[in-house]
Amino acid sequence: MGILGLGTVGTGTVELLLDSTGRNPLLSEIEIYRVGVRELNKPRKVKLPDGVIINDLNAIVSDPQVDIIVELIGGVEPARSLVLRAIQFGKHIITANKALISRFGDEIFTAADQAGVYVMLEAAVGGGIPVIRPLKESLSINRINTVTAIINGTTNYILTQMQMGSGSFDDVLTDAQNLGYAEADPSADIDGLDAADKIAILASLAFNGRIRLEEVYYEGICKVSKIDIVYAEKLGFVIKLLAIAQQDKKDNLPAPLSVRVHPTLVPKEHPLASINGIYNAILVEGEPIGQVMFFGPGAGAGATASAVSSDILNMVAELKISAQTLNPILTWKLHKHNEITPIEELITRFYARILTRDEPSVVGKLGTCFGKYGVSLESVVQTGFQDKLAEIVVVTHDVREGDFRQALKEIESLDTIHSTPSIFRVL
Structure with missing residues (x-):
């Protein structure tokens, strides 16, 4: 196995893998063959045998002795290029890199599918939470x-x-x-x-x-x-x-x-x-x-290293069962793109805080503008004053976001309205 990166998460992962006492016995079968870093002379919290830590990351992803690449360098590049190159050489991938997957998942999963390798990413979302x-x-x-x-x-x-x-x-x-x-x-x-x-x-x-x-x-x-x-x-x-x-x-x-x-x-x-x-x-x-x-904890060296190490363990277990056939449940055979609704079409409730001149007709004008666009109000409360401006908080019933925004645009054009400092959606 080759690990790319020996920062906070990389160090935590190595520490976990080296300390197998009281943990799954399969840990003892995992060999950390190479660890790739940018700076060889940087002080490290973990001690590894001479020659394990190198600064040639490309050599690790192409090394025939390496079956699994654990990408922990973060960011998009060179992580993307290294992962794709590793897949070309038939390496299975474990990563904690959510930015890489969310932006280049299409490319990575397609390449992995064609090469017949796994991509595991438990640590990319939720830290140590298994999701x-x-x-x-x-x-x-x-x-x-x-x-x-x-x-x-x-x-x-x-x-x-x-x-x-x-x-x-x-x-x-x-x-x-x-x-x-x-x-x-x-x-x-x-x-x-x-x-x-x-x-x-x-x-x-x-x-x-x-x-x-x-x-x-x-x-x-x-x-x-x-x-x-x-x-x-x-x-x-x-x-x-x-x-x-x-x-x-x-x-x-x-x-x-x-x-x-x-x-x-x-x-x-x-x-x-x-x-x-x-x-x-x-x-x-x-x-x-x-x-x-x-x-659970969504970040931190221990939590994220736990998720990375769990993926390593599961990967090794799968490969021990069959190195030739991939478990179809664990692969990413997602060939279609989901259609996403524009935010303007969202149906939700809204909270808005509006600063107005303190005039008797203001609440009526707000109600008229909202009603014009089909925005039904659950509550309208004048909460007090801010710099001689009346502060009004409204909460709507379910409404199409586009209609709410149109109503608000017209409201903000009224002479009596100073500003709308806050607009939030309500679950």
């Missing part, structure tokens, strides 16, 4: 309706701390960076792209078709303010960054998928409302299973 294999195996007999997930620990930590009154978004983000829960450049997390990568992978499994990442709608948490968290609390909600893949039925036939990531008001009684801190959870709903939730 990829259950979707491929245990739940594969079900018709999945919805996957709703909290799959970014950084944003969940930030929102949890804000809910607990620990400070503003900027304050809590700085705290998360100091604690190592957020990267120095946290944009992929706080803008929702990391969660979009992950839900694209989950949706492809749950709905048996490939997902084009560019069709996945995503937005992040930068516009979530402390005041919105307070208002959500009063209304019986908490705010979470949710990744959702959903397939409704029309005339008893499957409709296009909705695949999206956005801050969401979640009812306090919902199973995901109590998932706090850096933890992740994936709620799967289907028929006949009903609801199943996977919960």
Whole structure:
């Protein structure tokens, strides 16, 4: 076996594989033949025999002594080129790289299918939470309706701390960076792209078709303010960054998928409302299973190394049974692309916080504009004042997103309306 990368996850994986006491006995049969790194002279936390660690990654993927390539370097390049080259040489692939899979899964899975090799990626979504294999195996007999997930620990930590009154978004983000829960450049997390990568992978499994990442709608948490968290609390909600893949039925036939990531008001009684801190959870709903939730640490060296090592163990077990024939349940024979519904067609509820001049006719004008576009209001509350402007919070019933946006555009053109600081969807 060859491992590409000896960073945090790579080191954790090597440590696990070298410490077989009390673990699955198959671990003792796994040989770490080569480990590829960029810098040979960098200090390492793990001790490996001389000659195992090299800086020629291409030599590892082409080495005939290597059966399995474990890609842990992250990013898109050179990971993509190395993985594709390894597949050309008949190597089985294990990766924790969600960005690689969500962007180039088509290319990688097609190549793997043609070469007759496995691609395993349990660690790419949810850290140490086992969810990829259950979707491929245990739940594969079900018709999945919805996957709703909290799959970014950084944003969940930030929102949890804000809910607990620990400070503003900027304050809590700085705290998360100091604690190592957020990267120095946290944009992929706080803008929702990391969660979009992950839900694209989950949706492809749950709905048996490939997902084009560019069709996945995503937005992040930068516009979530402390005041919105307070208002959500009063209304019986908490705010979470949710990744959702959903397939409704029309005339008893499957409709296009909705695949999206956005801050969401979640009812306090919902199973995901109590998932706090850096933890992740994936709620799967289907028929006949009903609801199943996977919960655990979504990141960290130990959690991710656990998932990578689990894939290694499963790969070795499969190859011991048959090196000639692949287990069809574990392959990625997804030849069609799922059709994705544009976000404008989404049917959902909305929360909007609107700043207006304090005039008696304002609420009436809001109701008239919303009614013009078929937007039914569940509640309209004037919550107080902000810099001499009245603050009005509205929550809608289910509405087509495009209709809601049209109504809001007309509302924002009214003389009495100052701005709409917050708009969130409601689960």
